[in-house]
Amino acid sequence: MYETSYHHDLTSDYERLAGFYEAIINNANGIVYDIGAGSGILSTWAAPYANFVYAVEINPNVAKRTESQLKDFKNIKVILGDAKNTLFLQKANLEKADLIICEMLDTALIDEEQVPVLNSVAKNLKACGEIIPNGIINGVEPVEIDVEHICYDEDGSPKNKVLGDLLIYDKIDFKDQIDKNKWIDENIDLMLDLKINKKGTVSGIKITTFTLITQDIICGPTPMLNPPLIIPTNKLKVDEGNSIKLSLSYIMGGGLNSIEASIKRIS
Numbered sequence: 288m289y290e291t292s293y294h295h296d297l298t299s300d301y302e303r304l305a306g307f308y309e310a311i312i313n314n315a316n317g318i319v320y321d322i323g324a325g326s327g328i329l330s331t332w333a334a335p336y337a338n339f340v341y342a343v344e345i346n347p348n349v350a351k352r353t354e355s356q357l358k359d360f361k362n363i364k365v366i367l368g369d370a371k372n373t374l375f376l377q378k379a380n381l382e383k384a385d386l387i388i389c390e391m392l393d394t395a396l397i398d399e400e401q402v403p404v405l406n407s408v409a410k411n412l413k414a415c416g417e418i419i420p421n422g423i424i425n426g427v428e429p430v431e432i433d434v435e436h437i438c439y440d441e442d443g444s445p446k447n448k449v450l451g452d453l454l455i456y457d458k459i460d461f462k463d464q465i466d467k468n469k470w471i472d473e474n475i476d477l478m479l480d481l482k483i484n485k486k487g488t489v490s491g492i493k494i495t496t497f498t499l500i501t502q503d504i505i506c507g508p509t510p511m512l513n514p515p516l517i518i519p520t521n522k523l524k525v526d527e528g529n530s531i532k533l534s535l536s537y538i539m540g541g542g543l544n545s546i547e548a549s550i551k552r553i554s
């Protein structure tokens with residue numbers, strides 16, 4: 288496939304692809320949206336099982352390539368547009384979807400538009416429809432770090448020493464939240480207790496996101512899917528057995544600048 292280097296890296300991450308492949312071939316039917324189609328790879332897997340696939344891509348250069356990649360598929364239409372723009376969705380006049388595939392994932396869904404996009408397209412999903420991925424699970428750990436800016440942990444770099452237990456602080460089931468509330472709350476604002484299991488100086492937190500591609504296919508961080516996010520905080524010297532209070536807030540889709548994190552001692 289002819290792609291940008293970013294899409295090349297995405298389509299070379301076989302662990303990520305394997306999870307999506309299994310989920311798509313077992314769930315694609317009727318009308319499918321592939322939102323954030325990129326290389327179009329997910330659309331090509333859905334097409335043999337679907338009546339029709341709408342592949343939506345925001346980037347005009349990428350969309351051109353997607354179109355040329357998918358030209359031999361008679362039941363895929365590539366649509367250039369911003370899927371979080373409700374006016375665009377009205378104009379595109381899409382039939383309601385049996386399945387929405389939306390792979391705009393990033394760690395804790397902060398820096399990509401997965402949640403605002405799902406909130407926009409949710410009303411186009413049939414009541415019995417499905418969403419791939421189904422959702423995410425987020426965990427946080429206190430860490431000792433030397434960096435003073437927010438960054439991703441790529442194979443242990445920047446160096447970070449984990450000083451406490453992993454706390455699972457959020458589980459988002461996209462379909463369930465949309466069914467219950469008609470939308471997913473984009474604002475996260477939490478006070479969390481973290482247990483320290485090693486002496487050191489906590490100077491940051493590490494957020495790890497696990498993707499529920501379906502309820503049965505859980506994909507941990509892979510090179511191109513949600514590398515752990517390192518966020519500096521104020522510093523606290525700690526001993527094994529201590530607990531600290533973490534105040535954590537961010538906006539899903541609001542970008543890394545929306546993150547605020549600080550810690551204080553409890554015991």
Ligand SMILES: C[S@@+](CC[C@H](N)C(=O)[O-])C[C@H]1O[C@@H](n2cnc3c(N)ncnc32)[C@H](O)[C@@H]1O
Binds near residue numbers: 297298328371390392
């Ligand atoms: C992580 S890539 C996934 C590409 C492809 N679906 C895959 O799994 O290989 C996300 C894609 O979503 C597109 N995108 C980002 N925001 C979008 C939006 N608001 N509407 C439509 N496409 C968007 C990006 O340009 C990018 O191609």
